[in-house]
Each structure stands twice: as C-alpha cells, then as structure tokens.
Amino acid sequence: MLREPLSPAVLAEVVDGGQTFRWNRLPDGVWQGVWAGCVARLKPAGSDGLLWSAPQELAGIVADGLPAYFGTMLRFDRLVDDLPWRSDAHLARCLKAFPGLRLLRQPLEETLLCFLCSATKQIVQIKQMVELLAQRHGREIVPGIHRLPTWAELATVSEEALRSCQLGFRARYVSQTAQILAEKAGWLDQLEYLPYREAKERLRELPGVGEKVADCVLLFGAGRFEAFPVDVWITKTMELRYELDGWAPQQIAHFGRMHFGACAGLAQQYLFAWERAQGRG
DNA sequence: AGGCAGGTGGCCA
DNA sequence: TGGCCACCTGCC
Numbered sequence A: 001m002l003r004e005p006l007s008p009a010v011l012a013e014v015v016d017g018g019q020t021f022r023w024n025r026l027p028d029g030v031w032q033g034v035w036a037g038c039v040a041r042l043k044p045a046g047s048d049g050l051l052w053s054a055p056q057e058l059a060g061i062v063a064d065g066l067p068a069y070f071g072t073m074l075r076f077d078r079l080v081d082d083l084p085w086r087s088d089a090h091l092a093r094c095l096k097a098f099p100g101l102r103l104l105r106q107p108l109e110e111t112l113l114c115f116l117c118s119a120t121k122q123i124v125q126i127k128q129m130v131e132l133l134a135q136r137h138g139r140e141i142v143p144g145i146h147r148l149p150t151w152a153e154l155a156t157v158s159e160e161a162l163r164s165c166q167l168g169f170r171a172r173y174v175s176q177t178a179q180i181l182a183e184k185a186g187w188l189d190q191l192e193y194l195p196y197r198e199a200k201e202r203l204r205e206l207p208g209v210g211e212k213v214a215d216c217v218l219l220f221g222a223g224r225f226e227a228f229p230v231d232v233w234i235t236k237t238m239e240l241r242y243e244l245d246g247w248a249p250q251q252i253a254h255f256g257r258m259h260f261g262a263c264a265g266l267a268q269q270y271l272f273a274w275e276r277a278q279g280r281g
Numbered sequence B: 001a002g003g004c005a006g007g008t009g010g011c012c013a
Numbered sequence C: 001t002g003g004c005c006a007c008c009t010g011c012c
Helices: A008-016 A056-069 A076-081 A089-097 A108-116 A123-137 A159-167 A170-183 A187-193 A196-203 A211-221 A232-242 A249-277
Strands: A023-025 A031-035 A038-044 A050-053 A140-142
Touching (some): A008 A038, A056 A140, A089 A249, A108 A187, A108 A211, A187 A196, A196 A211, A211 A249
Antiparallel strands (some): A023 A031
C-alpha cells in the first residue's frame, strides 16, 4: 500500500505515538485500528511494504478509506526533503532514525473529540477514555467494535455520562462543544476551506480548545502541516535541542513554524519520535 | 500510597 | 501580556 516499507518501530510511532488513540497492538506485530466506520489491521511486511486486512463486510470501505487515512496521495518523501535538515543536524538525525514516518489524515470530528480529551493525560489514558466513549456512545461497526460517537450523538449525552467515561473536567468541554456544534450545521466542515490562521481562530471559539488542541486538530484532522502544536514535551525538546530556554509556548510555536517551514508539524512528529526513543515522553 | 499528568480558562497585577 | 491556580481522577 505504501511506496516505502515501514519498519515495525516506525509503524508503532505512526499509530501509537500521540497522533491517534484508537490503535492497539495485537500479537505478531499486527496493529488494529478504528476510524470513522472503518476497522483495519496492519502488519509491516519487510520490503513488501505494509499489509492490511479488514472484516469482510468492511473490505470495500476500508480499501477506499485506508489510503486517504494514511495520506498515500501525499509524497512524504518530498515533504521531508523540503524540511531544513541540511542546516539542522538534530533534525537530520531524527529523519534518518524514522524513515517513512508520516502524518495521518484523520476524520476532523474524531480528532477534535480525542484532543478535547487529551488535556494533562498520557496516551494510555486518552486511549481508555475514547475507548469508553466509543463502546458506550458510538455505533457498533462489527460485533464488539464501535466507532467514536459523532458530535450529533454526543449532543444527546449528559455531561455526567461523559464524566463516567473517565473524562473528568474534560466532560464539560465535550458537552458544551457538542451543544455548540449541534446549533451550527456544517461549522466544522467549513474549517477545511479557511486559511490556517482563521481556521485556528474559529476552532478556539470552542470550550476546551486552546492553542495546542487547535493545532493538533488542524495538523492531524485537517492536513494543515504548518501547524506546530506546543505541549510540555515539545517545549522540553526545543529547550534541549534548540536552546530555547525560557521561551513561552507561543514563541516556541512561532519559532517552529519559521524554522521548519510549511511542514513544521511533520518535523514536530520526528522530534517527538526521537525523544520517545530516548526514553522520554 | 499519593503525586502527577502530552491544557485550558479565569482571575489578578 | 504574564503568571498562577483550579479543574477530575486513574495510572505509575
């Protein structure tokens, strides 16, 4: 499916490195993931690239949806080559360490939901929350596997019921956002057609969506690769690798977009992968 | 066993 | 603007 083979480590980084929260490791290097109405299994296959499979009744929609989800129409090799690795030795070694690392193109609705849940939580816990949301409030796709609830569905769920999905104070964000989106048909979809800056401003009108969450939603759910989400980890990374000690998050985000350019978000993913491999994060 | 966590929003100088 | 703190609660 992919033009270049993905090593098991890079595949793990793509599906379980904080971009998405609905992939789980199965035996024998297989990953199973759920997005929109799709369920798929993935397995690295050496030089043959990446093998996929899906439940028979979903084979058609997964065959259609998987390439878009993995962004196979984008030439990540070219995007990576356009990053400033020639003048940035740290970036260069990150790129070399994770060949084939890519950004997923996830459904916008789901990306917003997941990152609204992400505040001060680690990946494992975010995965638990969204799994509960899916099991309790999302439509069953195949026996035992549910998709995430749509915002229309979330608008019918009480804040208390959301809290019982381990959301804690994030339940209020999700609940209020659901009410707002319920009154604004097409509001989310319009973001796709707005310039980055305006799309981000619009997103930030939603409760629980600040700078960081807005950038994650735009990067992972709307293909805005110039977005450069700044969380505590990227702050530490930038301090350590680029000597930005004492910089405010907004300054770091600005530096990131200036230094890394049009695909700053792609660079950010590599920086993350590197630090995680060092045992941080 | 208890602190801490991949943010945000509100309040204060 | 810039800093500080409450917000929930399940993991390590």
